Amino acid sequence: MKWTASKLRALKGEKKIAMLTAYDALTGSLVDEADVPAVLVGDSLGMTVLGYETTLPVSMEEMLHHTAAVSRGVENALVIADMPFMSYQPSIEMGLENAGRFIKEAGADAVKVEGGAVRSGLIEALVSNGIPVLGHIGLTPQSIKETGGYKVQGKTSEQARRLMDDAMAVEQAGAFALVLECVPAELGELISGALSIPTIGIGAGAGCDGQVLVFTDLLGVSGKHVPKFVKKYANLNPLITEALAAYKAEVESGAFPADEQTY
């Protein structure tokens, strides 16, 4: 069954929602084969596969290239394209045009934009023009220069109130779900209870309606430090390094290829 934004939204209160990032046809098909209903082509790909320090340099062309690859690898999951920094912030028109490119050129089913009340107009414009939107508040990595670091958000009661207002604004504007990143569990639960759309938490506690993790973090592929909110369901990095080293050693010793690999 092909997932749609409205089917995903309808899971609220019925079943917790698992979401994962994917970056190409290979990772997209792996997530899809695990029956995960929603795949986010996160701009985290800037760090996880493109070697940038932050998500800020990621371009529309890069996101389109990767989103198209994920779409080719996915059959059933909802494919959500993360709109990169400065592809929607300058104006609603620009955001609408760029979101349209993800749908028309890259096979995406929906887009994600960072920001709360400030994004109301854009979200309304996208939804009313047929483009489903996933919101994203709390820690928003595209604002890292202004916020000053990857820190837990909404710790003071004033910040918490503002995040609640932002969550309400995103729902009001017509988003089908909302990512809550790095907020105290208590606030995650409070926002989840107040909204009629599902919340998808990442470092936002067990009270959210769903969870999202970064593909490479979950599998322990990169060997890099991961945040506290990550659970490594596998630690593939040493296995991969071992396999590659064994290959190199056997090429050098002449043990590979053996008779079995020879015509």
Ligand code: KIV
């Ligand atoms: O880019 C990304 O992977 C994300 C998720 C972590 C929510 O925005």
Ligand code: NA
């Ligand atoms: Na992102």
